[in-house]
Amino acid sequence: MKQLKFKIWNSAKKEWFTPVYEAYKGKLHDISITMAGQIMERTLKEPADTRNNHGFIPVLFTGLKDKEGTEIYEGDIVKQDNYEQPFEVIWHDNGRFCLKFNETYCNDYVPNKACKVIGNIYENAQLVKY
Numbered sequence: 826m827k828q829l830k831f832k833i834w835n836s837a838k839k840e841w842f843t844p845v846y847e848a849y850k851g852k853l854h855d856i857s858i859t860m861a862g863q864i865m866e867r868t869l870k871e872p873a874d875t876r877n878n879h880g881f882i883p884v885l886f887t888g889l890k891d892k893e894g895t896e897i898y899e900g901d902i903v904k905q906d907n908y909e910q911p912f913e914v915i916w917h918d919n920g921r922f923c924l925k926f927n928e929t930y931c932n933d934y935v936p937n938k939a940c941k942v943i944g945n946i947y948e949n950a951q952l953v954k955y
Contacts, residue, residue, distance in 0.1 A: 830886035831858060832898060834947045837880035858883055882947075887914060887922045889937040897922075902952045903940040913946055913953050925953075 833842035833856055844855040857865045864881050885899045901914045912924035914935060924932040944952050
């Protein structure tokens with residue numbers, strides 16, 4: 826069975842979430858995603874809480890790496906070798922990742938060996954224009 830891998834965007838702080846596992850120093854902060862898809866935040870001061878996602882957005886790893894070995898995640902913006910326009914990597918309704926290049930059309934595969942991650946929609950939304 827393939828292991829799912831995520832990174833978490835903190836939309837309130839506009840940064841990627843970094844877990845802290847220093848309970849011996851009185852510091853603990855981590856996030857889990859439940860089987861129901863809820864985000865569960867845990868600290869030493871507060872027990873696990875699923876009532877509020879606190880602006881956390883889970884971003885799924887595609888299982889692919891670009892031509893330079895960088896992991897490709899949902900929401901990444903990639904530049905393909907043969908195209909001027911950058912593309913957004915999205916999870917499509919058909920059950921796979923694809924490259925979105927306008928509001929209505931999506932390429933049904935991610936040619937990872939011919940593309941490079943140049944940013945993501947959270948930090949570099951201006952790179953895609955549609």
